[in-house]
Amino acid sequence: MGIEEDLLKDEHLEKELKPHPFSFFSLQSIALFLILWGIIFGWLVNFSGYWTGFESFLKDFFGSFVLLPVLLVWWVVTLAGGVVLSLVFIRWRIFFIYIFVLAVGTIIMFIGGWSNVYNVFLPVYLICIGLLGVFIIDWYRRSHKYIITNFRVIFKGGLIRKRERTLRYDKITDIESSQGILGQIFDFGTIIPITQSGFGLGKDTSFAAMGVGGTAKKRFGLFGIFGGSKEVQTPRARTYYELHGVYPYREVKKLIESLVQGNVIIPYQKEQVEYQKEQLDIQKQMKALLEKQLELKNQDEEES
Structure with missing residues (x-):
């Protein structure tokens, strides 16, 4: 569908924008961590002399079950990264996504018979999932579109569920x-436009602790180990409800401010608008009265 179909009468396009490729780096870091940890883990279990000694030490204690402590290291480091990213970005869904990724990888390894080559499967799996995440996040970025006209801003975005405001x-x-x-x-x-109704404002809530208790308006705990508290009233909106990562930044910001300023009604203009509305209401009443009188006159003529 062309942009022209979105425009109203006398409306013209000022700019059509999409987020900068680097503007979703915070989300990309979730996938990049998996790629980085996959590379490091692959180097450790295949090329590091330290790991060879550690593996020999594990075999003395676990024998043929050496895969279990290896899986434990794989899980613990990945989940630790998930906790850190969840606290930094105040999104606990990151942690649960990591749990899902690890669980699926573990199941595939055992069901598919890849446990004998865990030193290849585990790092390659993480790297592939990370690359898939990078692709999906960039696809999500490309779904965003911001249309700036002389009347309004149109926000569009979303993959499975398309959203528009x-x-x-x-x-x-x-x-x-x-x-x-x-x-x-x-x-x-x-750039986040804030309205009188509060659109564009939100609360950041997260908390962090280790083996201690605490109170907060909203809180989340994980086995009494990880948690914490943080709540901030801040300008915040979904990426498809704000001008997220737009460029060139200064040019777009100046354009938005000038368009907002051009639509601001100063006090004396507001009084004129209200006066014109009152005059229009009076004219409508006068018109209705004249039509009623004309109708009565016609009825009298018909009766006579």
Whole structure:
């Protein structure tokens, strides 16, 4: 569907934007960690002299069951990375995604008979899952589209479920913008329009602890080992409800601010608009009264 089909009467396109390829690096890091850990783990179990000595030590204790402690190391390090990423990004779903990935990999290895070559299967599996994650995240990035017109901003995005939101400039009360380190280097950033109803604002909630208790408005604990608390009222929206990672950043930011300013009604203009509405209401009432009188006059003529 072309952009022209989204436009209203007298509406014209100012800019059509997509997020910068590096703007989803925070999500990409979830997959990149799996790739990096897969490479390191593959080097450890296949080429490291330290691992050879460690494996000999394990065989003295576990005999033919040496795979179990190897799997334990594979699981623990991966889950530790999941905990760190979950706390940094305040998204515990990352941790549970890692659990799912590890569980599926373990099941495939045993059912498929790959346990004898675990030193090849485990690192290759992590690297393949990481590469798949990079592809899916970039596909998700490409699904985003931001259409800026002289009347409004149209946000679109989503893979399985397509989402769309329209925001008119006269509803915007504030604009929050930010640039990370990569954004400052490559000139991209995120612009969040905030409305009077609170659209564009959200709460960041997470918590961290180790073997201790605590209270928070929302909290999550994992076997009494991992947890924590953090709640912040901050400008925040879904990536398909904000101008996420747009570029060139300064040019887009200036354009949005000028369009918002052009749609702001200052006090005396507001009074004029209200006065015009009152005059229009009076004219409608006068018209209705004249039509009623004309109808009565016609009835009298017919009766006479």
